Amino acid sequence: MLSAVGMTSLAYAIKHGAKEGLDVWTVLTAAVAALALTWFVRRCLRRSDPLLDLRLFRNGAFTSGTIAALATSIAMAAMALLLAQWMQLVQGYSPLETGVRLLPMAVGAGICSPLAPVLAARIGARPVLSGGLLVSGAGFAVVYLLPLDYPSVAVALLLIGAGMGALAIASAVIMSGSPAEKAGSAAAIEETSYEVGGTLGVAVLGSLAAALYRSEVPPGTPESLGTALEIAATAQDAALALQAQRAFSDSLVLTSGYGAVLMVVAAALVWWRTPAELDLAAASH
Structure with missing residues (x-):
């Protein structure tokens, strides 16, 4: 109950705060989140049979694997949400066409996932796991730095998927850092x-994208791009539709930049916390 109340309050505080600012509800729910999650952590650390054994984070390998999984989930959830909307509502692709155009991410992951354990056996787990995060970060940087069109997005998706392939060894790194x-x-x-990464990705980066979008459209414009386009179509206001689409595209670009920074920071933390001599082959036995 403590974890559920804490995470729900945290997500609400982030979403509400991004929209309404630092009002009473933002402060109140943030305080509830801090209290509940602190209480949850203290209980887990004091009990001999905790719901989540947070003492495992004392091990560097365990921490680095978890950071990789968390950071990747945060970035992936936000980008999947934003790119699907951009392709359909800005580029005009159908849902099926959008799904096909998102396939480069799966292709990159499918190619690199089998290679990650082989590379880890040769050069070590640390450069593979950290390097994968940097490759994904490069994918986000492509969206931020290059003109926003589908060819550049396809390259970005391929890089992001390739970097995700490094997570093929994340489970082994996590298990190597915990007793049997x-x-x-x-x-x-x-x-x-x-799961937490997916929630925070939508809550944090999604809220950031929404705030950036709102800053570029006229006051009173619906936060949903789809609703804004419907209103523009009904009113035959082509200028509003174009402005809303441009604002959403700009928010996607800027959010991608923050995603790139997140992946670089995560890569640095993973490199710092993963033991250089970590042998996944020995750990698996």
């Missing part, structure tokens, strides 16, 4: 990191 008797708790924290 704590394997269940380690797996639970890994799975939770993906």
